Amino acid sequence: MADKTLLKNGIVLTLDKKVGNFHQADVLIEGAKIAAVAPNLIAEGAEVIDASDMIVMPGFVDTHRHVWEGILRNIATDIPLEGEAGYRSLILSTLAPAFRPEDAYVGNLVGLYGAIDAGITTILDWSHIQATREHGDAVIKALQESGMRAVFAYGYPAWKAPDENQDKWIREIAKQYFASKDQLLTFAVAPQGPEFTAFDVAKAQWTLARELDVRISVHVGVGMAGKLGKLAEMGKARLLKDDTTYIHCTTLSDDELQMITDTGGTISLSAPTEMLMGHGMPPIQKFLDCGLRPSLSVDAETNAPNDMFTQMRAVNSLQKGLVFEKKLARKSGIPAFLAAREVLEFATIEGARANGLLDKTGTLTPDKQADIIMLRTDRPNILPVNDPVSAVTWGMDTSNVDSVFVAGKALKRNGQLLNVDLNRLMQQAYQSRDYVVSKSGFKLPEI
Ligand SMILES: [Zn+2]
DSSP states (O other): OOOEEEEEEEEEEOOOTTTOEEEEEEEEEETTEEEEEETTOOOTTOEEEEOTTEEEEEOEEEEEEOGGGGGGTTTTTTOOSSSTTSHIIIIIIIIGGGOOHHHHHHHHHHHHHHHHHTTEEEEEEEEOOOSSHHHHHHHHHHHHHHOOEEEEEEEOOTTSOOOHHHHHHHHHHHHHHOSOSSSSEEEEEEOOOTTTSOHHHHHHHHHHHHHTTOEEEEEESOGGGGGGOHHHHHHHTTOOOTTEEEEEOTTOOHHHHHHHHHTTOEEEEOHHHHHHHTSOOOOHHHHHHHTOOOEEOOBOTTTSOSOHHHHHHHHHHHHHHHHHHHHHTTOSSOOOOOOHHHHHHHTTHHHHHHTTOTTTSSSOOTTSBOOEEEEESSSTTTOSOSOHHHIIIIIOOGGGEEEEEETTEEEEETTEEOSOOHHHHHHHHHHHHHHHHHHHTOOOOOO
């Protein structure tokens, strides 16, 4: 018989419209799955966890993060994407080439434990640090050790043109680690995208992903590059399909957004980095007007904080600000305001959909995997809870994350990460950070 855990008497937000939300209910975990959600469940032999001061909900889903950048946290908050001292030059062309496999491993560990601590149960690791085959092994080892549900999205190295090794390694990695789709780690390809390479190269990278039957995650509509109509060329060549997540889309044309909609693509919005770094205004309203529901993503910890609370608030504030601006200007055709519930869905359900994992995670639905978080409601930053959905979307932060379960396994309990030696992690992080910074010749910012 599978292990059973009963989360008792919590405020339960299943986010599944058929199952409903509850002011008080229990969630039964059996093995890796959610067995039942209802008030007053009886489960003989189950370990009972008191959730009476908790909101119980699906774990957050991040659909695009360059996790290897974990050791470069906050190193570049005041620099733009482009230009001589910009992100592409500093992070991707100066610091990234200095990463050894062990540095990518440590960067990933730091990023992943930070994500778990913040209540994220699924992450897409957009890993464009693949200088050697060993970098791939190192990063995958960190993903495995973390216990998270993750999509390893193989990215071509960001600082040089890809060579024939990349495709060979992609095939090898797919075979060695991802022969089954029924595991915590799944595979995707993160091509350079048509704005950053020639059409034929972009096409070949997408074709390889499809040959391997894995999803594609691609940056498009990035600053001025997005104004060149490159995605439209891919669309006209009938290369856009429902297996692709389009990141940013900030400067795509209306026609290109329509192509994404028509072909069933999914979206990943990283509103804080898009605004901080000059990708262009996050097109949240354009998405909504097209019927596209975005997922959310941290993108780069060099700039943005590592949690989904920030993401939700950035998108919700921005959309409301833009609508109010129209109202104040007495314009016609005022769009509807985004509700807190919709934004919570972006951070969970839409994330699961964009990562190709909606059948496994994103809602607390019986028979789905038990990817569950418990958020404390007895803290001074949130009590009394008057509207649980808004409490999560607007009031809480990572200090409320009490427990995190992935596939029924506890990764955080009572506010503490499990299975990690934080002193050792800190040592590894500083050692790798020091090596990479020194090797690259970069100087840390003055204070
Ligand atoms: Zn990115």
